[in-house]
Amino acid sequence: MSTTEGAPVDLEDGEAGGSIEGRSPWRLAWERLRRDRVAIVSFVIIVIIVLVAILAPLVASITGHGVDTQYRANGLTPDGLPKPPSGEFLFGTDDLGRDILVRIAYGARISLLVGVVATLITVGIGVIVGLAAGYFGGVVDTILARLVDVVLSFPFLLFAIALVSITGPSLKVAIIAISAFSWASVARIVRGQVLSLREREFVQAARSLGASDSRIMFVDVLPNVLAPVIVYTTLLIPTVIVVEATLSFLGLGVPPPTPTWGGMLNEAISYYQVAWWFIVFPGAALVITTLAFNLLGDGVRDAFDPGSDRLINAGKGD
Template identity: 45%
Template structure:
């Protein structure tokens, strides 16, 4: 049974069943727990961080994690300036998530609008948007962001804007492909037959049906933006010191890796755990929102 002829109640029932099954998955539960902790760290870091992330003490520099040594109050150890690593990781969560979420929002907004227009209008407009997508995809995203930030200087608004601009082509291409399918369905043809305006058809009837794909794409783009932000901070082109960021912590800690492995390992572990949790949730969201699940029952 095709999607356009499927019973809407059956589709919703199938999605509800998949959602319940996903919520029982240990991997999804663990991922949700990680995301909740990350959001708490981003929203109220002062309630979670045990110490001041900016407080320096050369007497305590490069101390090992206290959960291994059994001494001191620095649970994950201290960096080269004696600052608490755990507290800096907690405060770095706010910076990383804020930049990455803002960049994903910009990318989704631009990519969705251009993908909708390209897929529905077709013709010259579609060709021009496709050429713009191809041209930008031919240039690696990380090199584009590095080139612009190196030329214009590192600033948070510029970093967010460039990351968002660099990520829209992937979203636009997927949305365009979805629109090419949805625009031929019966309910769109019926709206066109009764004289609905192109804008109403596009944004009232077609856009809601591609929103699920945008949501799934946004979760994967968020992981990619987190990694890009960490890379730029590692290279010194992201948020500037003394503001704690995971990438900058890894960069600073690598110089003292022989004396204190914790300075680089724990921020790197935070990046890995965050990306893994978001990707797992993205897979779960995809399974719930994918319309083809309605055909497999």
């Protein structure tokens, strides 16, 4: 603790002497995040995966193998089984003689596209519903809260099966099915935050100055709930990726021959005893991607709420 002109000033992170500069919560969160080695490594892995997805055509060009090209002459054994990893096929081939490495690269496009797009739609709907429910309260809050309860109680897989049976499997249907049920959790989080903010002094001051409800909601209140929304968004992306893989595995996602990690796992079921690479490499791609996003999300959460671990550890010690 130091004083400047009689006023106490806290010194953080061992900063002693010299000028003391105030730092916003966002800057403090960034400084904590960049010191988190696990989060940084996870971010680097995610960047690599994104680059692989973007450069999937380049991967196909370097290997000389098309994503849907079947190399039955040199991609299958004389018994018609997939070939193991080799200099020609680095990750081996699948049951049709296609290059697994190329298909994993293209499959990353689907997983990341669905993960990001469905998450953005989910968060957008959830934030709007949560803001309206928490800010207006009363009848609006009751109606929207009951709607959230209904969505959370409806079986997601049943809805996905019904939707696919009507429209047929496609990328668009997968995004709609995931977004239609994921927004409710975001809305509940935002609603709880807004309920604790709507009677604060800065909101009352904005009302007294004649600000409109929409301006107060999106200019004054929303920035104060962005931190938990960002944390939840980071943790939601891997969940959506797993859900998309599950839908594709069950035949409810993107239809073949478009490569998806879930679809590749489904194709490998009959061959895992004789072609381990067929199931290991797509499975590893899915696990590494979701793990990297989860670890990054944990780092973002700890950056915004550095006391959470201390509270948990303190509880364990009681």
